[in-house]
Amino acid sequence: MSLLLAVDGAVVEFQARKGLLGSVPVRALDGVSLRLDRGETLALVGESGSGKTTLARVCLRLQEPTRGRVSFDGQDITHWTAKRLQQFRRRSQGIFQDPFSSLDTNMTVGQIVEEPLVIHGLRDGRQEAVYKALEEVKLTPPQEMAAKFPHMLSGGQRQRVAIARALVLQPELVVADEPVSMVDASSRAEILYLLRELQERHGTAFLYITHDIATAYHFSQRIAVMYLGRIVETGATREVIGNPLHPYTQALLKAVPEPDPDNRLRRRAVVEGEPPSPAHPPSGCHFHPRCPYTFERCPVQAPPLLEVRPGHWAACHLWPGADVAARLGEKPQKG
């Protein structure tokens, strides 16, 4: 397998408005690194506000990181201008959460799916490519579906249009940010199954973002768990879910999904304790105020992400490897 996307030590800071008093800095990403090989699926899970969408936007270079590096196919694209990013835009695509606001309601389905081909100046065989993409997402017969407008479609059908639009350029990288969380429950599994089928058929590298660690299990080869702007655990999906090392991952797996009062179609796993505010992150390990195993070191020092078992990394002071690294880090420097 060869490396397609690499993010190294990405930090993203926003200035969040705070009433009339001005703004406070919010660190949405706090030194995140990840790697994605060609054809690989990586799931990114974590609670609301953990920085998943920000990381998705950094991977698609829709957001330039405050610090750190983004490379695609061996090229450092961190500071590329819009013009230089054009080729990258053709090779990478995003699928976002809201199929209601992400489609232009004045365009037909056919025009929506065709638009990326137009933008990138691809003239030949456009109509066939559009019909093929619609067929692939099972919007059939494609000629009939192409003539419809978004308001004539269900949420699930709209998300299929968004998927067809993302895949029509045959991208090497797809970032899907909670692609089914706003789709009705009956079409959710179907759409996930379809995404997986398309990912396998085309060998696309896939970053799949979700609140729901259970769907991550079915969708990904590797998983990364985020908490307040940091990756706290990562490894092969079976290994992480079968043998979670970080107390936060353990809590996510134990949490019972419950109906979201704002949206009955959405289920959210709830971890005990208050989710912290990224504007005022806890000291040391960000998870320590909610962690059942907190001890003296946790509020004092942020644990490094270490390989605790082969290919399985965790950032937690409970693990012996972490303990050794922390002690080494505590040694006073000479000179």
Ligand SMILES: Nc1ncnc2c1ncn2[C@@H]1O[C@H](COP(=O)(O)OP(=O)(O)OP(=O)(O)O)[C@@H](O)[C@H]1O
């Ligand atoms: N443009 C912005 N300006 C200011 N703050 C922002 C901006 N975008 C994100 N944030 C803040 O950064 C943090 C991370 O947000 P992000 O949307 O990446 O989280 P998320 O994990 O995708 O959450 P959700 O599950 O709710 O989608 C949040 O505290 C959010 O309020």
Ligand SMILES: [Mg+2]
């Ligand atoms: Mg998000």
